[in-house]
Amino acid sequence: MSRRIAMTFAALIAALLVLAVVPVGVAVDAKERESFRFDAISAARQVSASAEEYLVDHHSPDSMNKALAETAEHGDCVAVYKADDTLLSSAGCPQATDSQARALIAAVRATRADELERTAQDGGWLQAAVPISDSDKYSGTVVFARSSDELDDHIAVLWVWLGLTGLGVLALGVVLALRLARWVSRPLSGLGSAAARLGDGDLDVRAETRHGPAEVRALAATFNRMAEHTQTLVHGHRAWVADVSHQLRTPLTALRLRLDVLAGESQGETAVELAGALEEIARLSRLVDGLLAVARAEGRVPRREPVDVGAVAAERVAAWEPVARERRIELVPAGAAAGPGAAGPGAMARLGPGDLEQMLDNVLANALEAVPDGGRVLVTVARADRRVLLRVIDNGPGMDEQAKQVAFHRFANAGARGSGLGLAIVHRLVNADGGSVRLTDSAGGGLTVELDLPSES
Template sequence: MTRRITLSVLALLTLVLVLAVVPLGVSMAQRERMSFRDEVAGDASTISAAAEEHLSDHHSDAEAAQLVRAAGRRGDCATVYDISGAVVLTTRCADVADGDGASLVRAVLRHPGTRVVEDDQWLTTAVPVGETDDTVGVAVLSRSADPLDDRIDDMWLRLGLIATGGLAAAVGVSLLLGRWVGRPVHAVAASARKLGEGSLDARAPQVSGPPEVRQLAAAFNTMAARTEALVHGHRAVVADVSHQLRTPLAALRLRLDLLATGADRATAEELVRAQEEIARLSRLVDGLLAVARAENASPRPVPVRADEVAAERVRAWEPVARERGVTLVARCAPRLSAYLGPGDLEQVLDNLIANSLDAVPAGSTVSVDGTRRQDRVVLRVVDDGPGMSAQARESAFRRFGNPQATGTGLGLAIVHRLVTAVGGTAELLPTPGGGLTVRLTLPRPDTSSAKTRDADAAAP
């Protein structure tokens, strides 16, 4: 933000300065040149008037000579010619623009009138001596243009320094403005990122920046406080429900066990079926509580060694798989790390492996593999069992959405919640040759850290 504000202000001010300073400089340079010409023309006319008294009225040439000598002391070249073109008075220099003073004198004598000739070094003004219809000579005054050029260069230098100073001041002000606006915005963004990562106590400072940004920070803090209260309230409800439901279910199961002890065979069979329903209800309650915890929890993601977790969960489920005649293997790339909440990957793999073991017949194979794909980690749980229909796959991640589920139907909902909470995806795909493939796409920790470092580096 600071860079964009600075560049925008700099571009705008540069355009304004170009449109204002350049025409001003050109105008001032033109006025300097006109003033220089008028000054030379005035001095030449003064010499011409003094020379007229000598050439027309035959007075002494003392005044004209004094003016010519004064011109010489100033560094000018002054020469007075009579009607025949002969030199009457001179500063003993022949510096005339274009280097052809004789042609200039002849031109003035033929067509009386002031002539001005200019080149890179000299400005020469030729003024007729006497009236236009009674010209008795020509006064020629040449003055070096170097002082004029120096003044113009100095003028452009001052204008350039003023423009540069203005640009520097604009850059400084825009940097201060950008930081004044940008820092609180970055602080709000950082607080939002922390809140999204699970730090429910994250709040944005409200002590700096323009009023609109402070209002934004206040609104964010209000939202964060309400979110924190809501999440804590949901967690309290989950804990209360867990206590209130599990206790009566356990008591009911105990009472049925006592009744079954002295009951006849028919009654005992009914009590066994009742106990099975109670056990099913207990699993359903546990599943609902697990889903509620997953939906209400906001864990802070951490780097997790997916290859080690997959190998450890396969070893843990190996006895169950062997008992059912199923081959369970893990094939993950070495040093494979994913970005997930603490303990979430274990819960995800447990649900997926348990679902696969329940679905496949004896002699089947269930594999857990993982690979890297650019900035993502792809984990797959593949089985060669009966698979799922396309309609069942579309609704399987919803609670009780899988009509083919033999259990509570909540395991995939938990998996979906834990994976998507960190920005990952979960998909159900048919296994080539028959079966079901669960594909999980998770962020890599090194990529997430790099993104965080880039965001932090962009803040002023």
């Protein structure tokens, strides 16, 4: 943004400089050349006046010769021609007697009374032809030539100074544009950084409100109010979840202990009924734990950190291995059956602390519940386009399309053996971490749960 603003201002200043400096330079150039032309014609008229005294008034040629000599001393050229175009006298360089000079003489003879002088550029020389006349009687022509090298050098210096001035103003404008751009964009960058940190779970972050334009400061103040409100809501939700957890688990635990005591002292049908009641209490406890897990997943703002997906997957597979062995299910960890695209060790993702463990526990619990004895559950980890793909593949009964569409809803699967909240918890956790979860059919039958996780790099 800073570069774009600076480039826009620089382009605008450059356009203004071109529109201002170039016309000034052109105008000064034209004025200097016109002044140079006027000086040359004036010098030619002075010589013409001296020549007129000799040719028309028949005075001594001393005055004319003196004027010719002074002209030559100044580095100019001058020649005096009679009425029949024969050369009377000349001084200085040959530019006053060349073919271009002869053409000017012819033009002067044919000119009107209100256009007496004629000028022409002959290479680096300006030539001026002035008639020698008295009472409109043509008596000859004076051709005067002056080098324009000094004028060209002067104009070149003028353009250089104009260019340097323009570049200086442009440089100053660029510096001011950069400062303006930084003044505007730096608070916005800080606001964007604060928003990113808030999204990553840093609820204490606040934007700077002392710098930048008034609109940006107002936006930062609004962001801070939003962050404070979000922090209050999240902390209140967490406190509520903790209170509910304490209030629900305590009576359930007490009730289960009392039923355990009664079951130990009962026999016959009473013992059977108490055993059924204990199973219901256990199921209710699992349901409460699941609801609390969903509430935590929905109310949390994770502060993400690098997580080694392969290492966590191997650790959770090892934790569930005894359960799989008890049910005679083959549980294959990540890397044991690596195929094309396998990530290998060091597949890092950015996730909230403990999120991946909780997601894997729910997915593995569902898979081990669904797979019949003697079945197989495979865990794979792979990288793909700045993402880490974690798959749990089983060869169980799988799901039909209707069941897949509602699988991430609470209690959507009426035939679920567990609480019906496992995939809902996974869905909310992975979305909070910036990932996604998909359900597909396994090759050969079964269900594949694919967790698409954001890579660290």
